[in-house]
Amino acid sequence: MTPLHHLTIKKFNEGLLKKEFKALEIVQAFFDHIKERDQEIGAYLSLNEENAIKQAEEIDLKIARGKEIDVLSGVPLAIKDNILIQGLPATAASKILENYIASYDATVVKKLKAKGSIFLGKTNLDEFAMGSSTENSAFKITKNPSDPERVPGGSSGGSAAAVAGHMAIAALGSDTGGSIRQPASFCGVVGLKPTYGAVSRFGLIAMASSLDQIGPLTKTVEDAAILFTAICGKDEFDATSVNLDENFCKEILNPDIDYIKSLTIGIPKEYFIEGLDAETQKAMELAIENLKSLGLKFKEISLPHTPYALSTYYIIMPAEVSSNLARFDGIRYSRIKEDKNLLNLYFKNKALFGNETKRRIILGTFVLSSGYYDAYYKKAQEVRTLIKKDFEEAFQNIDVILTPTSPTVAFKFGEKKDPLSMYLSDIFTIPVNLAGLPAISIPVKNYHQIKELPVGFQLIGRHFKERDILGIGQFYEKLFLKRE
Protein backbone atom coordinates (compact mmCIF):
# COMPACT_ATOMS: atom_id res chain seq x y z
CA MET A 1 0.00 0.00 0.00
CA THR A 2 1.32 3.39 -0.94
CA PRO A 3 2.26 5.22 2.24
CA LEU A 4 -0.01 8.25 2.65
CA HIS A 5 2.82 10.73 2.93
CA HIS A 6 3.92 9.90 -0.60
CA LEU A 7 0.63 10.97 -2.12
CA THR A 8 0.23 14.22 -3.95
CA ILE A 9 -2.76 15.07 -6.15
CA LYS A 10 -0.76 14.00 -9.21
CA LYS A 11 0.51 10.74 -7.66
CA PHE A 12 -2.94 9.85 -6.37
CA ASN A 13 -4.48 10.33 -9.80
CA GLU A 14 -1.74 8.24 -11.46
CA GLY A 15 -2.19 5.48 -8.90
CA LEU A 16 -5.94 5.39 -9.49
CA LEU A 17 -5.58 5.27 -13.26
CA LYS A 18 -2.89 2.56 -13.09
CA LYS A 19 -5.21 0.66 -10.75
CA GLU A 20 -2.45 0.50 -8.08
CA PHE A 21 -5.11 1.22 -5.47
CA LYS A 22 -8.75 2.15 -5.15
CA ALA A 23 -10.07 5.49 -3.90
CA LEU A 24 -11.93 3.69 -1.11
CA GLU A 25 -8.72 2.10 0.28
CA ILE A 26 -6.94 5.43 0.37
CA VAL A 27 -9.86 7.29 1.93
CA GLN A 28 -10.20 4.61 4.60
CA ALA A 29 -6.46 4.73 5.22
CA PHE A 30 -6.70 8.49 5.70
CA PHE A 31 -9.49 8.12 8.24
CA ASP A 32 -7.47 5.46 10.10
CA HIS A 33 -4.48 7.75 10.14
CA ILE A 34 -6.61 10.72 11.24
CA LYS A 35 -8.06 8.72 14.14
CA GLU A 36 -4.53 7.97 15.25
CA ARG A 37 -2.59 11.16 14.52
CA ASP A 38 -5.28 13.79 15.03
CA GLN A 39 -5.63 12.88 18.71
CA GLU A 40 -2.35 14.68 19.13
CA ILE A 41 -2.47 17.28 16.34
CA GLY A 42 -6.10 18.43 16.52
CA ALA A 43 -6.34 19.61 12.90
CA TYR A 44 -9.98 18.63 12.39
CA LEU A 45 -13.13 20.02 14.04
CA SER A 46 -15.47 17.58 12.32
CA LEU A 47 -15.16 14.59 10.01
CA ASN A 48 -17.26 13.61 7.00
CA GLU A 49 -16.60 9.84 7.05
CA GLU A 50 -19.90 8.42 5.82
CA ASN A 51 -20.21 10.75 2.84
CA ALA A 52 -16.53 10.46 1.97
CA ILE A 53 -16.70 6.68 1.82
CA LYS A 54 -19.82 6.80 -0.34
CA GLN A 55 -18.14 9.26 -2.72
CA ALA A 56 -15.01 7.09 -2.88
CA GLU A 57 -17.12 4.07 -3.83
CA GLU A 58 -18.76 6.08 -6.60
CA ILE A 59 -15.39 7.13 -8.00
CA ASP A 60 -14.15 3.53 -7.93
CA LEU A 61 -17.28 2.42 -9.80
CA LYS A 62 -16.72 5.10 -12.39
CA ILE A 63 -13.14 3.96 -12.94
CA ALA A 64 -14.17 0.29 -13.10
CA ARG A 65 -16.64 1.21 -15.85
CA GLY A 66 -13.85 2.84 -17.82
CA LYS A 67 -15.36 6.31 -17.51
CA GLU A 68 -13.06 9.31 -17.69
CA ILE A 69 -12.18 11.02 -14.42
CA ASP A 70 -10.75 14.41 -13.53
CA VAL A 71 -7.29 14.78 -11.96
CA LEU A 72 -9.08 15.83 -8.75
CA SER A 73 -11.55 12.91 -8.72
CA GLY A 74 -11.41 10.99 -5.48
CA VAL A 75 -8.75 13.30 -4.01
CA PRO A 76 -9.21 13.49 -0.21
CA LEU A 77 -9.28 17.16 0.81
CA ALA A 78 -9.55 19.01 4.11
CA ILE A 79 -11.67 22.18 4.13
CA LYS A 80 -11.29 25.10 6.55
CA ASP A 81 -14.35 25.40 8.76
CA ASN A 82 -15.27 28.87 7.48
CA ILE A 83 -16.07 27.48 4.03
CA LEU A 84 -19.58 26.09 3.66
CA ILE A 85 -20.31 22.51 2.63
CA GLN A 86 -24.03 21.83 2.54
CA GLY A 87 -25.18 19.57 5.35
CA LEU A 88 -21.92 19.77 7.29
CA PRO A 89 -21.11 21.97 10.28
CA ALA A 90 -19.58 25.38 9.59
CA THR A 91 -18.54 26.77 12.95
CA ALA A 92 -15.81 29.27 12.01
CA ALA A 93 -14.33 27.90 15.29
CA SER A 94 -16.80 30.06 17.21
CA LYS A 95 -19.26 29.23 20.01
CA ILE A 96 -21.79 31.36 18.17
CA LEU A 97 -21.91 28.86 15.28
CA GLU A 98 -21.39 25.75 17.40
CA ASN A 99 -24.63 24.20 16.15
CA TYR A 100 -24.81 25.72 12.70
CA ILE A 101 -25.14 23.36 9.73
CA ALA A 102 -24.41 24.91 6.33
CA SER A 103 -27.49 25.21 4.14
CA TYR A 104 -25.63 25.57 0.85
CA ASP A 105 -22.31 24.86 -0.82
CA ALA A 106 -19.64 27.49 -1.30
CA THR A 107 -18.92 27.99 -5.00
CA VAL A 108 -15.43 26.50 -4.59
CA VAL A 109 -17.00 23.43 -2.96
CA LYS A 110 -19.53 23.15 -5.78
CA LYS A 111 -16.72 23.21 -8.33
CA LEU A 112 -14.73 20.56 -6.49
CA LYS A 113 -17.81 18.35 -6.05
CA ALA A 114 -18.36 18.52 -9.82
CA LYS A 115 -14.84 17.15 -10.24
CA GLY A 116 -15.48 14.34 -7.78
CA SER A 117 -13.20 15.53 -4.99
CA ILE A 118 -13.78 14.06 -1.56
CA PHE A 119 -14.03 16.10 1.64
CA LEU A 120 -12.57 14.32 4.67
CA GLY A 121 -13.70 16.96 7.14
CA LYS A 122 -13.59 20.57 8.34
CA THR A 123 -10.43 21.97 9.82
CA ASN A 124 -9.68 24.15 12.82
CA LEU A 125 -8.98 27.88 12.56
CA ASP A 126 -8.71 30.98 14.68
CA GLU A 127 -12.26 32.11 15.46
CA PHE A 128 -13.71 33.84 12.38
CA ALA A 129 -10.23 33.64 10.84
CA MET A 130 -8.88 36.19 13.30
CA GLY A 131 -5.44 35.21 14.42
CA SER A 132 -2.02 33.96 13.43
CA SER A 133 -1.71 30.81 15.49
CA THR A 134 -5.09 28.98 15.61
CA GLU A 135 -4.94 29.59 19.39
CA ASN A 136 -8.10 31.70 19.12
CA SER A 137 -10.31 28.74 18.19
CA ALA A 138 -13.17 28.38 20.65
CA PHE A 139 -12.86 24.59 20.54
CA LYS A 140 -9.30 23.35 20.52
CA ILE A 141 -5.72 24.17 19.67
CA THR A 142 -3.95 22.62 16.73
CA LYS A 143 -0.35 21.49 17.05
CA ASN A 144 2.35 21.92 14.44
CA PRO A 145 3.26 18.44 13.09
CA SER A 146 6.90 19.59 12.93
CA ASP A 147 6.98 20.25 16.67
CA PRO A 148 3.93 19.67 18.88
CA GLU A 149 4.99 22.43 21.30
CA ARG A 150 4.62 24.99 18.56
CA VAL A 151 1.71 26.57 16.79
CA PRO A 152 0.86 25.63 13.20
CA GLY A 153 0.29 29.29 12.41
CA GLY A 154 -3.07 30.80 11.58
CA SER A 155 -5.72 31.33 10.85
CA SER A 156 -5.71 28.28 8.51
CA GLY A 157 -3.66 26.28 11.05
CA GLY A 158 -5.90 23.22 10.87
CA SER A 159 -5.65 22.99 7.08
CA ALA A 160 -1.86 23.44 7.13
CA ALA A 161 -1.45 20.81 9.88
CA ALA A 162 -3.76 18.37 8.06
CA VAL A 163 -1.59 18.51 4.93
CA ALA A 164 1.74 18.55 6.79
CA GLY A 165 0.56 15.70 9.03
CA HIS A 166 -0.51 13.62 6.01
CA MET A 167 -4.13 13.65 7.12
CA ALA A 168 -5.29 14.94 3.72
CA ILE A 169 -3.64 15.21 0.34
CA ALA A 170 -4.44 18.90 0.10
CA ALA A 171 -6.64 21.50 1.74
CA LEU A 172 -8.45 24.78 1.23
CA GLY A 173 -7.91 27.74 3.52
CA SER A 174 -8.66 31.47 3.46
CA ASP A 175 -6.24 34.38 3.55
CA THR A 176 -7.05 37.94 4.64
CA GLY A 177 -3.66 39.08 5.97
CA GLY A 178 -1.56 35.95 5.57
CA SER A 179 -3.79 33.19 6.91
CA ILE A 180 -2.84 30.68 4.20
CA ARG A 181 0.77 31.66 3.64
CA GLN A 182 1.98 31.98 7.24
CA PRO A 183 0.69 28.56 8.41
CA ALA A 184 2.06 27.06 5.19
CA SER A 185 5.46 28.50 6.09
CA PHE A 186 5.24 27.32 9.72
CA CYS A 187 4.23 23.78 8.73
CA GLY A 188 6.49 23.32 5.71
CA VAL A 189 3.80 23.11 3.04
CA VAL A 190 2.85 25.24 0.03
CA GLY A 191 0.17 27.93 0.46
CA LEU A 192 -1.23 30.16 -2.28
CA LYS A 193 -3.28 33.32 -1.86
CA PRO A 194 -4.79 34.08 -5.28
CA THR A 195 -5.25 37.56 -6.76
CA TYR A 196 -8.26 39.25 -5.17
CA GLY A 197 -11.18 38.36 -7.43
CA ALA A 198 -9.65 35.20 -8.89
CA VAL A 199 -11.61 32.88 -6.61
CA SER A 200 -15.25 33.33 -5.58
CA ARG A 201 -15.90 34.22 -1.93
CA PHE A 202 -19.50 32.96 -2.09
CA GLY A 203 -19.91 30.51 0.77
CA LEU A 204 -16.86 31.77 2.67
CA ILE A 205 -17.89 33.17 6.05
CA ALA A 206 -16.85 36.76 5.45
CA MET A 207 -14.18 38.40 7.55
CA ALA A 208 -12.93 41.44 5.61
CA SER A 209 -14.60 41.53 2.23
CA SER A 210 -11.99 43.64 0.42
CA LEU A 211 -9.16 41.39 1.58
CA ASP A 212 -10.43 37.77 1.85
CA GLN A 213 -9.49 35.08 -0.67
CA ILE A 214 -9.85 31.30 -0.59
CA GLY A 215 -6.76 29.34 -1.66
CA PRO A 216 -5.01 25.96 -1.62
CA LEU A 217 -2.59 24.46 0.90
CA THR A 218 -0.72 21.57 -0.68
CA LYS A 219 2.41 19.45 -0.55
CA THR A 220 3.73 20.66 -3.89
CA VAL A 221 3.54 23.78 -6.02
CA GLU A 222 2.26 21.59 -8.86
CA ASP A 223 -0.67 20.51 -6.66
CA ALA A 224 -1.35 24.15 -5.74
CA ALA A 225 -1.57 24.96 -9.45
CA ILE A 226 -4.02 22.08 -10.01
CA LEU A 227 -6.25 22.97 -7.07
CA PHE A 228 -6.18 26.71 -7.82
CA THR A 229 -7.17 26.29 -11.48
CA ALA A 230 -10.06 24.06 -10.34
CA ILE A 231 -11.54 26.71 -8.05
CA CYS A 232 -10.81 29.97 -9.84
CA GLY A 233 -13.13 31.89 -12.13
CA LYS A 234 -16.00 34.33 -12.31
CA ASP A 235 -19.03 33.59 -10.20
CA GLU A 236 -22.31 35.45 -10.58
CA PHE A 237 -22.81 35.18 -6.82
CA ASP A 238 -19.59 37.11 -6.08
CA ALA A 239 -19.62 40.50 -7.76
CA THR A 240 -15.91 40.98 -7.05
CA SER A 241 -14.91 37.84 -8.93
CA VAL A 242 -13.25 38.26 -12.30
CA ASN A 243 -13.55 36.52 -15.66
CA LEU A 244 -10.46 34.45 -16.43
CA ASP A 245 -9.94 33.13 -19.96
CA GLU A 246 -8.84 29.58 -20.82
CA ASN A 247 -5.27 30.66 -21.42
CA PHE A 248 -5.07 31.71 -17.79
CA CYS A 249 -5.36 28.11 -16.58
CA LYS A 250 -3.35 26.63 -19.47
CA GLU A 251 -0.34 28.85 -18.76
CA ILE A 252 -0.43 27.90 -15.10
CA LEU A 253 -0.67 24.15 -15.65
CA ASN A 254 1.97 24.07 -18.41
CA PRO A 255 4.69 26.49 -17.34
CA ASP A 256 7.03 27.58 -20.13
CA ILE A 257 10.58 27.10 -18.79
CA ASP A 258 12.13 29.65 -21.13
CA TYR A 259 9.60 32.24 -20.11
CA ILE A 260 10.13 31.50 -16.40
CA LYS A 261 13.90 31.78 -16.79
CA SER A 262 13.45 35.24 -18.30
CA LEU A 263 11.76 36.65 -15.19
CA THR A 264 13.44 39.09 -12.83
CA ILE A 265 13.02 38.84 -9.07
CA GLY A 266 12.91 41.97 -6.93
CA ILE A 267 14.26 41.96 -3.38
CA PRO A 268 12.57 44.75 -1.37
CA LYS A 269 15.03 46.15 1.14
CA GLU A 270 12.26 46.95 3.64
CA TYR A 271 11.59 43.22 4.09
CA PHE A 272 15.13 42.12 4.85
CA ILE A 273 15.60 43.90 8.13
CA GLU A 274 16.47 43.20 11.71
CA GLY A 275 13.80 41.16 13.36
CA LEU A 276 14.21 38.09 11.17
CA ASP A 277 15.20 35.22 13.44
CA ALA A 278 18.40 33.31 12.75
CA GLU A 279 16.70 30.31 11.16
CA THR A 280 14.71 32.51 8.78
CA GLN A 281 17.80 34.55 7.89
CA LYS A 282 19.74 31.40 7.04
CA ALA A 283 16.89 29.84 5.10
CA MET A 284 16.33 32.98 3.02
CA GLU A 285 20.02 33.05 2.09
CA LEU A 286 19.66 29.48 0.87
CA ALA A 287 16.46 30.28 -1.05
CA ILE A 288 18.15 33.18 -2.83
CA GLU A 289 21.21 31.05 -3.63
CA ASN A 290 18.95 28.32 -5.03
CA LEU A 291 16.90 30.74 -7.14
CA LYS A 292 20.07 32.35 -8.48
CA SER A 293 21.35 28.95 -9.56
CA LEU A 294 18.19 28.55 -11.69
CA GLY A 295 19.46 31.46 -13.77
CA LEU A 296 16.89 34.01 -12.57
CA LYS A 297 17.98 37.65 -12.41
CA PHE A 298 17.75 39.67 -9.20
CA LYS A 299 17.31 43.39 -8.55
CA GLU A 300 17.08 45.36 -5.33
CA ILE A 301 13.86 47.36 -5.06
CA SER A 302 12.15 49.56 -2.52
CA LEU A 303 8.57 49.48 -1.25
CA PRO A 304 8.80 52.61 0.89
CA HIS A 305 5.36 52.49 2.52
CA THR A 306 5.89 48.97 3.89
CA PRO A 307 6.22 50.16 7.53
CA TYR A 308 2.69 51.59 7.38
CA ALA A 309 1.01 48.41 6.18
CA LEU A 310 0.35 47.01 9.64
CA SER A 311 -1.54 50.11 10.82
CA THR A 312 -3.42 50.34 7.55
CA TYR A 313 -4.50 46.72 7.77
CA TYR A 314 -5.43 46.84 11.45
CA ILE A 315 -7.73 49.76 10.75
CA ILE A 316 -9.38 48.56 7.53
CA MET A 317 -9.75 44.91 8.46
CA PRO A 318 -11.45 45.41 11.87
CA ALA A 319 -13.74 48.02 10.28
CA GLU A 320 -14.91 45.46 7.72
CA VAL A 321 -15.08 42.76 10.40
CA SER A 322 -17.33 44.88 12.61
CA SER A 323 -19.69 45.18 9.68
CA ASN A 324 -19.56 41.54 8.57
CA LEU A 325 -20.02 40.05 12.02
CA ALA A 326 -23.08 42.16 12.77
CA ARG A 327 -25.18 39.41 11.21
CA PHE A 328 -24.53 37.08 14.16
CA ASP A 329 -27.39 38.48 16.16
CA GLY A 330 -28.79 35.42 17.86
CA ILE A 331 -31.74 35.36 15.43
CA ARG A 332 -30.22 33.89 12.31
CA TYR A 333 -27.58 31.14 12.11
CA SER A 334 -28.03 30.38 15.79
CA ARG A 335 -30.92 30.99 18.09
CA ILE A 336 -30.48 31.47 21.79
CA LYS A 337 -33.16 31.82 24.39
CA GLU A 338 -33.80 35.36 25.51
CA ASP A 339 -37.16 36.43 26.83
CA LYS A 340 -36.55 40.04 27.82
CA ASN A 341 -36.26 41.96 24.57
CA LEU A 342 -34.51 42.13 21.22
CA LEU A 343 -31.61 44.29 22.41
CA ASN A 344 -30.84 41.88 25.21
CA LEU A 345 -30.85 39.04 22.71
CA TYR A 346 -28.12 40.77 20.70
CA PHE A 347 -25.96 41.43 23.76
CA LYS A 348 -26.37 37.92 25.11
CA ASN A 349 -25.49 36.32 21.77
CA LYS A 350 -22.45 38.45 21.11
CA ALA A 351 -21.10 37.66 24.57
CA LEU A 352 -20.29 34.29 22.99
CA PHE A 353 -17.59 35.84 20.80
CA GLY A 354 -14.01 35.12 21.87
CA ASN A 355 -11.61 37.82 23.11
CA GLU A 356 -9.80 38.48 19.84
CA THR A 357 -13.09 38.69 17.95
CA LYS A 358 -14.51 41.15 20.48
CA ARG A 359 -11.29 43.17 20.35
CA ARG A 360 -11.45 43.53 16.57
CA ILE A 361 -15.15 44.34 16.47
CA ILE A 362 -14.69 47.11 19.06
CA LEU A 363 -11.59 48.40 17.25
CA GLY A 364 -13.52 48.42 13.98
CA THR A 365 -16.44 50.20 15.59
CA PHE A 366 -14.00 52.81 16.93
CA VAL A 367 -12.30 53.59 13.62
CA LEU A 368 -15.67 53.97 11.90
CA SER A 369 -17.29 56.02 14.62
CA SER A 370 -18.20 59.65 14.32
CA GLY A 371 -15.27 61.95 15.05
CA TYR A 372 -12.69 59.24 14.32
CA TYR A 373 -13.69 58.04 10.84
CA ASP A 374 -11.55 60.59 8.96
CA ALA A 375 -8.46 60.26 11.13
CA TYR A 376 -8.44 56.49 11.00
CA TYR A 377 -10.57 54.71 8.40
CA LYS A 378 -10.35 57.32 5.66
CA LYS A 379 -6.64 57.84 6.33
CA ALA A 380 -5.99 54.12 6.17
CA GLN A 381 -7.78 53.85 2.82
CA GLU A 382 -5.54 56.61 1.48
CA VAL A 383 -2.39 54.90 2.76
CA ARG A 384 -3.67 51.69 1.16
CA THR A 385 -3.49 53.49 -2.18
CA LEU A 386 0.12 54.49 -1.46
CA ILE A 387 1.01 50.87 -0.66
CA LYS A 388 -0.65 49.69 -3.86
CA LYS A 389 1.26 52.31 -5.86
CA ASP A 390 4.56 51.11 -4.36
CA PHE A 391 3.92 47.69 -5.89
CA GLU A 392 2.78 49.11 -9.23
CA GLU A 393 5.98 51.12 -9.53
CA ALA A 394 8.18 48.20 -8.48
CA PHE A 395 6.54 45.89 -11.04
CA GLN A 396 7.62 48.20 -13.83
CA ASN A 397 11.18 46.98 -13.35
CA ILE A 398 10.80 43.46 -12.03
CA ASP A 399 8.31 40.61 -12.48
CA VAL A 400 8.10 38.88 -9.12
CA ILE A 401 8.97 39.96 -5.58
CA LEU A 402 10.76 37.69 -3.09
CA THR A 403 10.38 38.10 0.66
CA PRO A 404 10.39 35.89 3.75
CA THR A 405 6.81 34.75 4.50
CA SER A 406 7.20 35.30 8.23
CA PRO A 407 9.86 37.02 10.35
CA THR A 408 10.18 33.91 12.51
CA VAL A 409 9.71 30.17 12.53
CA ALA A 410 6.69 28.71 14.33
CA PHE A 411 6.55 30.10 17.87
CA LYS A 412 5.54 28.21 21.00
CA PHE A 413 2.02 28.15 22.39
CA GLY A 414 1.23 31.13 24.60
CA GLU A 415 4.36 32.96 23.46
CA LYS A 416 2.50 35.87 21.85
CA LYS A 417 0.02 36.92 24.51
CA ASP A 418 0.26 40.59 23.61
CA PRO A 419 -2.05 41.21 20.62
CA LEU A 420 0.34 43.64 18.96
CA SER A 421 3.19 41.14 18.98
CA MET A 422 0.84 38.59 17.37
CA TYR A 423 -0.12 41.12 14.69
CA LEU A 424 3.56 41.75 13.90
CA SER A 425 3.99 38.14 12.77
CA ASP A 426 2.04 39.07 9.63
CA ILE A 427 4.08 42.08 8.52
CA PHE A 428 5.34 40.43 5.34
CA THR A 429 2.04 38.97 4.25
CA ILE A 430 -0.34 41.87 4.99
CA PRO A 431 0.76 44.33 2.24
CA VAL A 432 -0.11 41.71 -0.38
CA ASN A 433 -3.78 41.58 0.67
CA LEU A 434 -3.97 45.38 0.79
CA ALA A 435 -2.80 45.50 -2.84
CA GLY A 436 -4.86 42.46 -3.91
CA LEU A 437 -1.84 40.71 -5.45
CA PRO A 438 -1.27 36.94 -5.72
CA ALA A 439 1.35 35.43 -3.42
CA ILE A 440 2.62 32.00 -2.55
CA SER A 441 4.66 30.59 0.33
CA ILE A 442 7.01 27.79 -0.66
CA PRO A 443 9.16 25.77 1.76
CA VAL A 444 12.85 26.57 1.34
CA LYS A 445 13.76 22.88 1.80
CA ASN A 446 11.96 19.58 2.03
CA TYR A 447 11.37 19.57 5.77
CA HIS A 448 9.56 16.27 5.76
CA GLN A 449 12.06 14.11 7.52
CA ILE A 450 14.58 16.54 9.00
CA LYS A 451 14.69 18.03 12.47
CA GLU A 452 14.64 21.70 11.39
CA LEU A 453 11.69 24.02 11.83
CA PRO A 454 10.19 24.90 8.43
CA VAL A 455 10.75 28.26 6.77
CA GLY A 456 8.87 29.40 3.67
CA PHE A 457 9.83 32.07 1.18
CA GLN A 458 7.13 34.25 -0.36
CA LEU A 459 6.80 35.11 -4.04
CA ILE A 460 4.48 38.00 -4.92
CA GLY A 461 3.25 38.44 -8.47
CA ARG A 462 1.43 41.06 -10.52
CA HIS A 463 -2.37 40.95 -10.51
CA PHE A 464 -3.59 37.71 -12.18
CA LYS A 465 -0.03 36.59 -12.89
CA GLU A 466 -0.28 33.43 -10.77
CA ARG A 467 1.53 31.78 -13.66
CA ASP A 468 4.72 33.70 -12.78
CA ILE A 469 4.83 32.73 -9.11
CA LEU A 470 3.56 29.19 -9.66
CA GLY A 471 5.98 28.84 -12.58
CA ILE A 472 9.05 29.83 -10.58
CA GLY A 473 7.74 27.67 -7.73
CA GLN A 474 7.41 24.57 -9.91
CA PHE A 475 10.87 25.14 -11.32
CA TYR A 476 12.29 25.51 -7.78
CA GLU A 477 10.59 22.40 -6.46
CA LYS A 478 11.82 20.21 -9.32
CA LEU A 479 15.40 20.91 -8.29
CA PHE A 480 15.33 21.64 -4.58
CA LEU A 481 12.23 20.01 -3.06
CA LYS A 482 12.62 16.47 -4.32
CA ARG A 483 10.29 13.96 -2.68
CA GLU A 484 11.18 10.29 -2.28
Added chain:
Amino acid sequence: MSKINDYKLKHLAQLARIELNAEEEKQLIDDLEKIINYFSDIQKLDTSQIPPEISAAQSKNVFRKDQAQNPYQNQGKEDFPEEENGFLKVPKVL
Protein backbone atom coordinates in the same frame (compact mmCIF):
# COMPACT_ATOMS: atom_id res chain seq x y z
CA MET B 1 -3.26 61.01 25.69
CA SER B 2 -5.98 58.46 26.10
CA LYS B 3 -8.22 57.93 23.12
CA ILE B 4 -10.12 55.10 24.69
CA ASN B 5 -11.39 55.59 28.19
CA ASP B 6 -13.99 53.80 30.22
CA TYR B 7 -16.85 55.90 28.93
CA LYS B 8 -15.75 55.64 25.30
CA LEU B 9 -15.44 51.88 25.54
CA LYS B 10 -18.90 51.49 27.03
CA HIS B 11 -20.25 53.55 24.14
CA LEU B 12 -18.46 51.43 21.53
CA ALA B 13 -19.62 48.22 23.18
CA GLN B 14 -23.15 49.57 23.09
CA LEU B 15 -22.85 50.38 19.37
CA ALA B 16 -21.47 46.93 18.66
CA ARG B 17 -24.07 45.26 20.88
CA ILE B 18 -21.35 43.42 22.77
CA GLU B 19 -21.68 42.81 26.49
CA LEU B 20 -18.38 43.16 28.37
CA ASN B 21 -17.67 42.40 32.00
CA ALA B 22 -15.44 44.65 34.14
CA GLU B 23 -12.34 42.54 33.59
CA GLU B 24 -12.86 42.44 29.83
CA GLU B 25 -13.37 46.21 29.80
CA LYS B 26 -10.10 46.85 31.61
CA GLN B 27 -8.14 44.51 29.36
CA LEU B 28 -9.68 45.97 26.23
CA ILE B 29 -8.87 49.54 27.24
CA ASP B 30 -5.22 48.50 27.70
CA ASP B 31 -5.04 46.56 24.44
CA LEU B 32 -6.83 49.13 22.32
CA GLU B 33 -4.74 51.96 23.80
CA LYS B 34 -1.58 50.20 22.65
CA ILE B 35 -2.95 49.39 19.22
CA ILE B 36 -4.34 52.87 18.57
CA ASN B 37 -1.06 54.46 19.66
CA TYR B 38 0.66 52.31 17.06
CA PHE B 39 -1.57 53.92 14.42
CA SER B 40 0.03 57.31 15.00
CA ASP B 41 2.59 56.42 12.31
CA ILE B 42 0.11 56.79 9.46
CA GLN B 43 -1.20 60.07 10.85
CA LYS B 44 2.16 61.60 9.91
CA LEU B 45 1.87 60.71 6.21
CA ASP B 46 0.79 63.34 3.70
CA THR B 47 -2.10 61.87 1.75
CA SER B 48 -3.74 65.12 0.65
CA GLN B 49 -3.41 64.21 -3.05
CA ILE B 50 -4.60 60.65 -2.77
CA PRO B 51 -8.14 59.41 -3.47
CA PRO B 52 -9.10 56.66 -1.00
CA GLU B 53 -8.78 53.13 -2.39
CA ILE B 54 -12.03 51.36 -1.62
CA SER B 55 -11.17 47.96 -2.88
CA ALA B 56 -8.32 45.93 -4.23
CA ALA B 57 -10.47 44.98 -7.21
CA GLN B 58 -11.17 47.05 -10.32
CA SER B 59 -13.88 49.48 -9.36
CA LYS B 60 -16.78 48.96 -11.68
CA ASN B 61 -20.41 48.07 -11.29
CA VAL B 62 -21.49 44.52 -11.94
CA PHE B 63 -25.03 44.26 -13.26
CA ARG B 64 -27.36 41.46 -14.18
CA LYS B 65 -30.77 41.32 -15.83
CA ASP B 66 -33.61 42.41 -13.59
CA GLN B 67 -35.17 38.96 -13.55
CA ALA B 68 -36.10 37.07 -10.41
CA GLN B 69 -33.81 34.14 -9.95
CA ASN B 70 -33.03 32.54 -6.64
CA PRO B 71 -31.89 28.95 -6.60
CA TYR B 72 -31.27 29.32 -2.87
CA GLN B 73 -34.82 30.44 -2.11
CA ASN B 74 -35.72 27.69 0.28
CA GLN B 75 -32.36 27.02 1.83
CA GLY B 76 -32.14 30.04 4.10
CA LYS B 77 -35.06 28.60 6.04
CA GLU B 78 -32.81 25.99 7.64
CA ASP B 79 -30.80 28.80 9.24
CA PHE B 80 -33.90 29.89 11.12
CA PRO B 81 -34.80 27.67 14.06
CA GLU B 82 -38.44 28.73 14.31
CA GLU B 83 -41.18 28.75 11.75
CA GLU B 84 -44.97 29.19 11.77
CA ASN B 85 -47.19 28.59 8.74
CA GLY B 86 -44.31 29.14 6.34
CA PHE B 87 -43.28 32.39 8.04
CA LEU B 88 -39.95 32.75 9.81
CA LYS B 89 -40.44 33.50 13.49
CA VAL B 90 -38.28 36.15 15.18
CA PRO B 91 -38.44 37.93 18.53
CA LYS B 92 -40.64 40.98 18.78
CA VAL B 93 -39.02 43.90 16.99
CA LEU B 94 -41.52 46.66 17.48
